[in-house]
Amino acid sequence: MTPVHTSPTPVTPEVAHRLHRAITEWYAGAHRDLPWRDPDCSPWGILVSEIMLQQTPVVRVLPRWLEWMRRWPTPADLAEAATADVLRAWDRLGYPRRALRLQAAAQAIRDHHGGQVPDDHAALLALPGIGSYTAAAVTVFAFGGRQTVIDTNIRRVHARVVSGVALPGKSLSAAETRLAEDLMPEDRKLSVRWNQAVMELGALVCTARSPRCHECPVSADCAWLAAGSPPPAVAPRGQAWHGTDRQVRGAVMAVLRGADAAVPEDWLTVAHEIRIDGSVPLARGAEKPLEKLLSLDAPEQQRRRAVDGLVADGLAVRTDGGIALP
DNA sequence: TACACGTGGCT
DNA sequence: TAGCCAAGTGT
Numbered sequence: 001m002t003p004v005h006t007s008p009t010p011v012t013p014e015v016a017h018r019l020h021r022a023i024t025e026w027y028a029g030a031h032r033d034l035p036w037r038d039p040d041c042s043p044w045g046i047l048v049s050e051i052m053l054q055q056t057p058v059v060r061v062l063p064r065w066l067e068w069m070r071r072w073p074t075p076a077d078l079a080e081a082a083t084a085d086v087l088r089a090w091d092r093l094g095y096p097r098r099a100l101r102l103q104a105a106a107q108a109i110r111d112h113h114g115g116q117v118p119d120d121h122a123a124l125l126a127l128p129g130i131g132s133y134t135a136a137a138v139t140v141f142a143f144g145g146r147q148t149v150i151d152t153n154i155r156r157v158h159a160r161v162v163s164g165v166a167l168p169g170k171s172l173s174a175a176e177t178r179l180a181e182d183l184m185p186e187d188r189k190l191s192v193r194w195n196q197a198v199m200e201l202g203a204l205v206c207t208a209r210s211p212r213c214h215e216c217p218v219s220a221d222c223a224w225l226a227a228g229s230p231p232p233a234v235a236p237r238g239q240a241w242h243g244t245d246r247q248v249r250g251a252v253m254a255v256l257r258g259a260d261a262a263v264p265e266d267w268l269t270v271a272h273e274i275r276i277d278g279s280v281p282l283a284r285g286a287e288k289p290l291e292k293l294l295s296l297d298a299p300e301q302q303r304r305r306a307v308d309g310l311v312a313d314g315l316a317v318r319t320d321g322g323i324a325l326p
Numbered sequence: 327t328a329c330a331c332g333t334g335g336c337t
Numbered sequence: 338t339a340g341c342c343a344a345g346t347g348t
Contacts (some may be wrong), residue, residue, distance in 0.1 A: 061344090097331070098332095133345060246332060247332085
């Protein structure tokens with residue numbers, strides 16, 4: 001292995017070997033027992049888990065994944081489902097466009113890959129909703145390929161252990177990619193375990209806010225810890241939420257998921273016409289989303305922008321009766 | 327490159 | 338409590 005010179009302290013083959021051994025041994029005893037890690041889990045199940053886990057915590061994915069796999073155990077099953085059912089099953093996982101793209105991916109798998117999830121990295125990358133990370137993850141975790149997986153957890157572990165900084169930069173750099181590639185064990189089977197183990201270390205121990213360095217198997221080799229755990233160079237910019245278009249889109253989607261008929265557009269866009277007295281033809285359970293929509297007190301213009309955006313994104317459609325799930 | 331895109335638990 | 342954060346992708 002070529003020494004890595006992208007950090008203040010180059011990673012020698014000896015250090016790399018020590019990291020491989022320490023982190024994979026830690027993984028063997030400390031990893032979470034998740035259903036998509038079961039040796040019997042299908043590539044489709046793993047692909048579904050990877051999409052659901054994008055920007056979403058494991059605890060929230062678990063119940064949705066179990067229900068999803070029960071209803072649509074193969075790509076062909078999901079390909080043929082009604083999109084409105086797919087969006088309702090996605091429930092409150094967030095970023096519902098992922099559900100749309102997952103169904104589109106299922107249709108592409110049915111139409112162009114004989115119904116089988118492709119094991120080829122390039123073919124995976126060509127599917128809707130699958131980018132660099134997910135293509136690599138499926139290649140590795142579903143098919144045991146030797147690919148460099150880089151997610152936010154892995155970036156953080158590398159940033160601390162090797163580069164000695166608290167957090168990685170906003171976007172993935174070429175140097176980071178090269179570091180990750182250079183750190184990969186040559187042996188294919190070990191590389192699979194390495195990818196999985198570093199990710200898990202970042203998720204359970206080397207966390208963003210309060211890392212548990214006393215539990216870390218590589219604390220002795222950690223450049224960040226050795227440097228005295230310096231704080232991040234630049235404080236990450238907070239994610240705005242209250243009053244944003246996203247919040248309003250989310251509220252509108254919640255209403256549409258709970259409705260058993262098209263919702264008149266004015267009820268969504270004109271605040272004073274949204275009522276929660278039970279006279280609106282919405283399914284039971286929709287009251288709460290409606291209350292949320294009301295409490296937002298979002299300007300009419302913003303509500304219209306949200307509805308227009310949802311329609312433009314294919315998450316909703318305009319019908320004679322109003323707005324509905326597609 | 328930077329921004330838009332959901333949601334809810336945790337500190 | 339207000340803000341941070343979570344297995345990213347598409348434009």
